[in-house]
Amino acid sequence: MTDKIYNFSAGPAILPVPVLEKAREELLSLGGIGMSVMEISHRSKPFEAILASAEQGIRDLLSVPDNYRILFLQGGATLQFSMIPLNFLGADETADYVITGAWGKKALKEAKRCGNTNVIFTTAEHGFNSVPTQAELRFTKEAKYVHYTSNETIEGVEFKYDLDGGGVPVVCDASSNILSKPINVRESALIYAGAQKNIGPSGVTLVIIRDDMVAHVPENQHSMLDYRLLAENNSMLNTPNTWGIYLISLVCEWLREQGGVSAMEVKNQEKAAILYDAIDASDGYYTGHARRPARSLMNVTFRLPSEDLEKQFCTEATAAGLDGLKGHRSVGGIRASIYNAFPREGVTALVDFYAGFC
Numbered sequence: 114m115t116d117k118i119y120n121f122s123a124g125p126a127i128l129p130v131p132v133l134e135k136a137r138e139e140l141l142s143l144g145g146i147g148m149s150v151m152e153i154s155h156r157s158k159p160f161e162a163i164l165a166s167a168e169q170g171i172r173d174l175l176s177v178p179d180n181y182r183i184l185f186l187q188g189g190a191t192l193q194f195s196m197i198p199l200n201f202l203g204a205d206e207t208a209d210y211v212i213t214g215a216w217g218k219k220a221l222k223e224a225k226r227c228g229n230t231n232v233i234f235t236t237a238e239h240g241f242n243s244v245p246t247q248a249e250l251r252f253t254k255e256a257k258y259v260h261y262t263s264n265e266t267i268e269g270v271e272f273k274y275d276l277d278g279g280g281v282p283v284v285c286d287a288s289s290n291i292l293s294k295p296i297n298v299r300e301s302a303l304i305y306a307g308a309q310k311n312i313g314p315s316g317v318t319l320v321i322i323r324d325d326m327v328a329h330v331p332e333n334q335h336s337m338l339d340y341r342l343l344a345e346n347n348s349m350l351n352t353p354n355t356w357g358i359y360l361i362s363l364v365c366e367w368l369r370e371q372g373g374v375s376a377m378e379v380k381n382q383e384k385a386a387i388l389y390d391a392i393d394a395s396d397g398y399y400t401g402h403a404r405r406p407a408r409s410l411m412n413v414t415f416r417l418p419s420e421d422l423e424k425q426f427c428t429e430a431t432a433a434g435l436d437g438l439k440g441h442r443s444v445g446g447i448r449a450s451i452y453n454a455f456p457r458e459g460v461t462a463l464v465d466f467y468a469g470f471c
């Protein structure tokens with residue numbers, strides 16, 4: 114393994130080394146059964162145990178109450194942008210959307226195809242550099258749900274609180290900060306996240322959904338889009354992503370060994386502080402995109418004095434073993450993604466590089 118590369122990619126992102134080592138160890142023969150996890154039936158006893166372990170892992174780590182179902186679906190977080198309105202927003206009904214970045218905008222676009230949408234707060238006019246306070250949010254009384262993105266991966270802005278819908282069911286896209294800190298699952302009716310940042314590999318989407326939402330799914334929904342059917346079949350209405358779910362079970366085990374999500378939060382705060390402090394200490398050479406209260410612990414976004422310098426920064430960083438720092442193509446700049454598995458030494462290596470570059 115080339116352990117000199119620090120992978121700052123926004124996703125698919127770095128996985129914990131012990132997880133990859135365990136997967137390598139078991140690649141040809143899972144738990145002594147003589148076959149790979151990718152070669153066994155999803156209806157087999159060994160796979161049933163893996164699915165149960167992944168589910169229990171998520172339930173324990175996030176203290177998911179018993180009246181929520183945990184699903185491992187396909188189609189990415191992007192399919193959830195459609196499944197949510199297809200299941201919960203009728204043509205004459207309204208859903209609230211809080212738009213703090215590019216992913217929220219994409220979710221809104223899909224919801225508009227199904228019913229009425231009300232953008233109750235947006236930071237678009239400020240280039241998505243902040244998030245609202247709870248007090249700034251006014252929900253539509255009859256809204257079927259309110260959707261928000263707890264961490265906008267592209268702009269690097271993060272909610273520091275679990276949004277309270279004041280009676281309106283809350284739907285949260287937590288793709289890029291799930292498992293990075295404790296959350297109060299009870300505040301949300303549905304939480305979803307593509308796995309490829311903090312949970313496992315791409316190709317699995319975690320959905321945590323409250324029982325009463327499952328009960329609200331309209332009759333005659335297309336089977337693969339029907340949360341009720343998917344829940345009744347324990348994520349196995351069709352062949353699930355067995356390899357992805359296996360890796361999720363290993364990531365959960367690793368997180369437990371690390372002390373769970375509270376311990377991760379402390380580490381994540383420390384790592385992010387190292388980067389933000391260096392940005393703030395650069396006398397304006399580096400400028401952070403997000404306003405301070407909304408600074409993401411997962412995706413640190415910043416600019417240099419010119420695009421040419423940003424290009425040079427990325428090229429030289431890659432040569433120095435710091436990979437994946439180019440900002441998203443839609444906003445440019447630099448983005449350092451420092452998810453749970455990202456080592457502190459990689460953060461200090463980047464700060465050393467910063468100092469030498471400016």
Ligand SMILES: Cc1ncc(COP(=O)(O)O)c(C=O)c1O
Binds near residue numbers: 188265266289
């Ligand atoms: C916050 C957020 N939502 C949604 C998505 C889309 O996820 P997927 O590629 O799994 O559809 C991403 C991907 O990076 C994301 O960061």
